[in-house]
Amino acid sequence: MNLGEELPSSSRSAAIRWLSNEYHEHNGSSYAVLQSPPTALEFSRLVHVSRPVLIKGYPLPALERWSDSYLIDAMDGKEFSVAVTPDGRADGITPGLDGKRYFVEPHVEKMAMPTFLSHLAQGSETSLDSGIRYLQSQNGNLYSSTEDDSEFDVLRKDVPRDVPWCTEALDRSPDAVNLWIGDSRSVTSIHSDPYENIYTVVRGAKHFTLLPPTEGWCLQERSYPHAQYTRDNPDSSLSLAPSPPSVPNVRWSSISNPHLPGNLPPEAHPIYITVNAGETLYLPKGWWHHVRQAPDITIAVNWWYDVESSGMDWVLLRFLRGPEEVAEWDAEEGSV
Secondary structure: OOOOOOOOHHHHHHHHHHHHHHHHHHHOOOOEEEOOOOOHHHHHHHHHHOOOEEEEOOOOHHHHHOOHHHHHHHHOOOEEEEEEEOOOOOOEEEEOOOOOEEEEEOEEEEEEHHHHHHHHHHHHHHHHHHOEEEEOOOOOOOEEOOOOOOOOHHHHHHOOOOOHHHHHHHOOOOOEEEEEEEOOOOOEEEEOOOEEEEEEEEEOEEEEEEEOHHHHHHHOEEEEOEEEEEOOOOOOOOEEEEOOOOOOOEEEEOOOOOOOOOOOOOOOOOEEEEEEOOEEEEEOOOOEEEEEEOOOOEEEEEEEEEOOOOOOHHHHHHHHOOOOOOOEOOOOOOOO
């Protein structure tokens, strides 16, 4: 049997909802707060429980160093990749001029640190024509398990390649270490990742809306055609360009604002966690997360540790996502 796909749809749905209710009955909507980083043994227990944890006191050189002037001097005019969108919603669902809804990736431009930080500091005054910028290149833009080069190699001295207590507990190094810089205009749409995620805020604050893997059914995943924002030059307006039919559709949640009251089904139990500068969030594998940022410039780094594919966890996460194929989005369903 392929992860429940041979079960009748009604039976699979009933099983997932039973799991969802049982999970909440046993765990509630609370999360732990640690006043200092855990030992490797303590962290291994947290991974076993697989619930979010807010960790304070993790020392990171970047916390003491990364002022605007430091970043400008360190990067020394070097350009890096920046995501640009008209509304701050990269990698999310957006309506096109044809009335369809698309999963849209951002336009990417090269930019030096002074220009980038100036854009963020000016806020909405710069967004109408030129677009909203967000440093979100991810996939190991600080450190990668597959590449030695980095656009931000000069900042590596301020961020360790791994988190010692996490690496020891999991007996592996992170697949990727990422740098994120943006402001409140950039929002990360709700999604889940197959990683154990250690997420530290260096400046500003991140506002997380979290749902456990058992509540993925609340998020109305649908199939969307792919598109990307494009433009001819940095001064022209962005336009949504649908990808060729050969590009596969993307499975994504239809709920764009899960943090707002009434946008999730009443059976959902979101957890809201604000991570301030100097704090670290342990976000377990498979947890759904929607992320907003403080109005001021917010900087964060995170370490992605790949999930162990053997055992029960990977199979269960796939089952909780439902069938491998989902229906295309229907305009009559709407979205929130």
